[in-house]
Amino acid sequence: MKLMRGFVAVVSMMMLPLAASAEYLNTTFTFSNQSANADTRVLLLPEFEGDVAAQGWATSLSADTVHQLNRAIQAQEFTGKAKQQLDIIAPVGLDEVRLVLVGVGQADSLTRTTAEEIGAALSVYLNRVKADSVLVDTRAINSATENARITAAVAHGVDLRNYRFDRFKSEPAARPAQNVHWQVVTNSDAEQQYAAKRALAEGVFLARELTNLPGSDGYPARFAEIARQQLEPLGVEVTILGPEQVKELGMGSLYSVSQGSQHKAHLLVMHWKGSDDQPIAFVGKGNTFDTGGYNLKTAAASILAMQTDKAGGAAVVGAVKALAGERAAINVVGVVPLSQNAISGEATLPGDVVTAGDGTTIEVANTDAEGRLILADGIWYAREFFNPRAIADIATLTGAKVGALGTEYSAIFSNHDDIIETLRVAGENTQELVWQLPLEPYRNVVTSRIADMKNTGSPGAQAGAIFLQHFAGDTPWVHIDMAGNAMIQSGSGIHPEGATGYGVRLLAEWAKIYSAQ
Structure with missing residues (x-):
């Protein structure tokens, strides 16, 4: 069974200090071409559906992990459809608590709004499992232009879904709070595009x-x-x-x-x-x-x-x-x-x-x-x-x-x-x-x-x-x-x-x- 092209997330459940980036959100985003934490990882592949075989993951995941992924994909009939998710708890060969596949659909249909919806769906998942430390490795999208565009749009979707209006609650529920590090091809490009999205x-x-x-x-x-x-x-x-x-x-x-x-x-x-x-x-x-x-x-x-x-x-x-x-x-x-x-x-x-x-x-x-x-x-x-x-x-x-x-x-x-x-x-x-x-x-x-x-x-x-x-x-x-x-x-x-x-x-x-x- 081949590994379908998609969005792979490895989510850590460890607690980290929170930093409020605006009065509306408690999330923190950083962008870099370096990994922030080897123990947490979210990997985004540019080949969304097609002929990506298991060896496509060899540079970032162990053979045992890839084998488990392929079996899970087959068992759950994961196709890589946009916003589809496959959640693997305690993945083999990794220290993380969860490994998540999130489909991104066909490459030619990955519009700005589709990417935003993917980010929103990811936000819902992260909040449901109470994950607070995430690293997104998007470098498999090797075009710097596409990498920055897609990363900024997905991050924008996370932001938009995370907003809460709670000013009148005497004991408001905790707002969504994650530290998300986006590992990108060129951090300046991604930062610039995300800054415009954040202003929006x-x-x-x-x-x-x-x-x-x-x-x-x-x-x-x-x-x-x-x-x-x-x-x-x-x-x-x-x-x-x-x-x-x-x-x-x-x-x-x-x-x-x-x-x-x-x-x-x-x-x-x-x-x-x-x-x-x-x-x-x-x-x-x-x-x-x-x-x-x-x-x-x-x-x-x-x-x-x-x-x-x-x-x-x-x-x-x-x-x-x-x-x-x-x-x-x-x-x-x-x-x-x-x-x-x-x-x-x-x-x-x-x-x-x-x-x-x-x-x-x-x-x-x-x-x-x-x-x-x-x-x-x-x-x-x-x-x-x-x-x-x-x-x-x-x-x-x-x-x-x-x-x-x-x-x-x-x-x-x-x-x-x-x-x-x-x-x-x-x-x-x-x-x-x-x-x-x-x-x-x-x-x-x-x-x-x-x-x-x-x-x-x-x-x-x-x-x-x-x-x-x-x-x-x-x-x-x-x-x-x-x-x-x-x-x-x-x-x-x-x-x-x-x-x-x-x-x-x-x-x-x-x-x-x-x-x-």
């Missing part, structure tokens, strides 16, 4: 953190301050407009949503000037909690999840952090209109008319269609004050999107083919997939009898998009409706349970692709 992961973690915050903890002013504290040390220029400034600028559409709340509207503006090019603008819905206003949400399960209504804004903050952390040569502006949609004697009533920053009058036909009200002024602000090359807004906007596409895709709306195509590629690269829905022939669905526009219409997803398009004016624009993608109830793939940080990877990838055109 930090952006995802921040978006997850902001989305996970309960409504009374993640209110507009606090959301904005958390973003400022995270971004300014990276060189991002952060401006926070308070309620009175929002009113002074005439952004009555944004201001109206928070009229009934003790937490009034804010506008968060973030500028990473990584180049002198015309900027790309992200605008994210930051409704920090949504009761529905006087069109009150009456389903208990629905209203319980409404802290996720700020997930679009969180994605924008995370994407700006990721690009700044990577020192990306891109000029990007992030705008997050922030509100809390609540009820009181001062709250906006159904049927009220408000005036947006560009002077448009809006009939508030439904106070639970508040996301487009705050995004309207966010889009106008980005256009008016930054003259962007393109605007992408992102929001948990409509239940109609979930009905149309479920949670596997985001819906995107635009009349600009270059934006649609580059966003589609970005979605495929990150597996944050997008699907274009039409804007035509729905132009009149937001026409109001008493104002310039109303904030409702049917079909619902198109009505939201057409409403928002008005405020982009002549600027190339795309609307991303990510409703249903913000949170999961149990861990899956690169995501632990809770907020996913959806949109960070999509926006950051899209900005790179679109800016390079």
Whole structure:
């Protein structure tokens, strides 16, 4: 029986001191072309499936160990399929407690996201067996470029799955904690690629953190301050407009949503000037909690999840952090209109008319269609004050999107083919997939009898998009409706349970692709 190409892990159970590499993780990664510890080993082969015979392991494993591996492979029908694992306890000829085979699939299908999923699956395994010291020997991938790419992506997948939101637990469970040493062909290449991935992961973690915050903890002013504290040390220029400034600028559409709340509207503006090019603008819905206003949400399960209504804004903050952390040569502006949609004697009533920053009058036909009200002024602000090359807004906007596409895709709306195509590629690269829905022939669905526009219409997803398009004016624009993608109830793939940080990877990838055109 031949040894199938795959991912071989030898895991030590010995205890080592832990070092926290960030506030989100307790794991430590190092990269070197030298072995860190002869007693622990994870070996990655470049020949994922095919004609690798047992002697392919002769340089790193004893004949007895290889023989045991071949027998285990045959007995367990291990094929090397991506994320498949074969666990051998107390392997012959080795001092380690465990020897693990992890399949990586076909060489021609080992995409970035497949490698990340392999890393996530490895994370789940390491945490289950409580391993805290791992050495990954990837040198069998002898192409320095491929070695660095694959290693960084697998490590990124481990990071993304290891995040935990535990700040409100009085006695939180121990966070995943491993010391992982990646033995690579050229450590500088792997370190450089992983550093970019780690910057991206930090952006995802921040978006997850902001989305996970309960409504009374993640209110507009606090959301904005958390973003400022995270971004300014990276060189991002952060401006926070308070309620009175929002009113002074005439952004009555944004201001109206928070009229009934003790937490009034804010506008968060973030500028990473990584180049002198015309900027790309992200605008994210930051409704920090949504009761529905006087069109009150009456389903208990629905209203319980409404802290996720700020997930679009969180994605924008995370994407700006990721690009700044990577020192990306891109000029990007992030705008997050922030509100809390609540009820009181001062709250906006159904049927009220408000005036947006560009002077448009809006009939508030439904106070639970508040996301487009705050995004309207966010889009106008980005256009008016930054003259962007393109605007992408992102929001948990409509239940109609979930009905149309479920949670596997985001819906995107635009009349600009270059934006649609580059966003589609970005979605495929990150597996944050997008699907274009039409804007035509729905132009009149937001026409109001008493104002310039109303904030409702049917079909619902198109009505939201057409409403928002008005405020982009002549600027190339795309609307991303990510409703249903913000949170999961149990861990899956690169995501632990809770907020996913959806949109960070999509926006950051899209900005790179679109800016390079």
